[in-house]
Amino acid sequence: MNRDVDPIELLIQELTKFPGIGEKTASRLVFHLLHCPQEDAEALARAVLNLKEKVRFCSLCFNLTAQEQCKICQDERRIEGVICVVEEPSDLIAIEKAGAFKGRYHVLQGAISPLDGIGPDNLKIKELLERLRRGKVDEVILATNINVEGETTALYLQKLIKPLGIKLTRIACGVPSGGDLEYIDRVTIGKALENRREI
Amino acid sequence: MNRDVDPIELLIQELTKFPGIGEKTASRLVFHLLHCPQEDAEALARAVLNLKEKVRFCSLCFNLTAQEQCKICQDERRIEGVICVVEEPSDLIAIEKAGAFKGRYHVLQGAISPLDGIGPDNLKIKELLERLRRGKVDEVILATNINVEGETTALYLQKLIKPLGIKLTRIACGVPSGGDLEYIDRVTIGKALENRREI
Numbered sequence: 064m065n066r067d068v069d070p071i072e073l074l075i076q077e078l079t080k081f082p083g084i085g086e087k088t089a090s091r092l093v094f095h096l097l098h099c100p101q102e103d104a105e106a107l108a109r110a111v112l113n114l115k116e117k118v119r120f121c122s123l124c125f126n127l128t129a130q131e132q133c134k135i136c137q138d139e140r141r142i143e144g145v146i147c148v149v150e151e152p153s154d155l156i157a158i159e160k161a162g163a164f165k166g167r168y169h170v171l172q173g174a175i176s177p178l179d180g181i182g183p184d185n186l187k188i189k190e191l192l193e194r195l196r197r198g199k200v201d202e203v204i205l206a207t208n209i210n211v212e213g214e215t216t217a218l219y220l221q222k223l224i225k226p227l228g229i230k231l232t233r234i235a236c237g238v239p240s241g242g243d244l245e246y247i248d249r250v251t252i253g254k255a256l257e258n259r260r261e262i
Numbered sequence: 263m264n265r266d267v268d269p270i271e272l273l274i275q276e277l278t279k280f281p282g283i284g285e286k287t288a289s290r291l292v293f294h295l296l297h298c299p300q301e302d303a304e305a306l307a308r309a310v311l312n313l314k315e316k317v318r319f320c321s322l323c324f325n326l327t328a329q330e331q332c333k334i335c336q337d338e339r340r341i342e343g344v345i346c347v348v349e350e351p352s353d354l355i356a357i358e359k360a361g362a363f364k365g366r367y368h369v370l371q372g373a374i375s376p377l378d379g380i381g382p383d384n385l386k387i388k389e390l391l392e393r394l395r396r397g398k399v400d401e402v403i404l405a406t407n408i409n410v411e412g413e414t415t416a417l418y419l420q421k422l423i424k425p426l427g428i429k430l431t432r433i434a435c436g437v438p439s440g441g442d443l444e445y446i447d448r449v450t451i452g453k454a455l456e457n458r459r460e461i
Contacts, residue, residue, distance in 0.1 A: 070316040074309040094352050104314040108307040110273040115303040117269040153293050
């Protein structure tokens, strides 16, 4: 460690590498850290190293886990016949928090994005198809994001999965709960009208 | 380290101890950390420990420093005769960033706040008076915050410093730059009118 670098400046530099953390937030975090007990700082440093050391990908669904298989794949109460396909582990967590899904997952680890150099081969698509061919799957829910990359990926998966004769669904696109039509973009309103349901 | 605790959950727990960081922001930081190289995580952990290990208070002005005296106290180009009194090191940094002050500082390390059990004895007031009695000081600028605690502290210091025959000033209170009168609170507008200057 260079003796001349100010420890405060150094930590601020490290913290501003994070998305959404600017110099002001970083300073606030540093001053909080200076006020808190030594043990808290040590616990934080340990948790950071522990994260990188222990976390790996589930060998079945590619969710993040500290074991060989993730908690969801190990949970026998989860319905094995329904697989929800998401882009990232953070999407999986969002769905789990909603508590509305009791099946299994498959994390693609991204979405098709030619501009970023991400093609189908960079995603866990081959592994998904292997899971489907092994049988026991009744339905695949495509829960990739509702944006260009997510829709492209869903379309690509649709072409591959349809021939397997498995029921294929896509999450609904519409006005979000609590959403005010006045502030919703035109594309979403268009989709919400297009996907209207009889009541 | 407990083997059963999920490393992701553990780091999220540690991060949410920070002010202004909720579970969502913490998750975002964790996922960023999972994507970045091992060295970045190590650098962050090291910077956290380094901060607690190296940072101490300047023996003269009680600013934060990695040495015996802080950079400002060591800088001979800074005007020695003017001392700006602030509550916290973060206030000092804010003033330094404004670049409008070329004197020295004194960090009280808080403000008088009976409700939080902070009295004058908990602040570096005795040390400030010692500095003033040693002579060479022409002006003391009270730059404690413009709130109840800061004003109380300023008033308290005023009573102690006035008898020393040193010029004593208080930072201006008024409408902030870029401020729209429509959205400024009544107290500030009152102060801005009261402190109006002839032009």
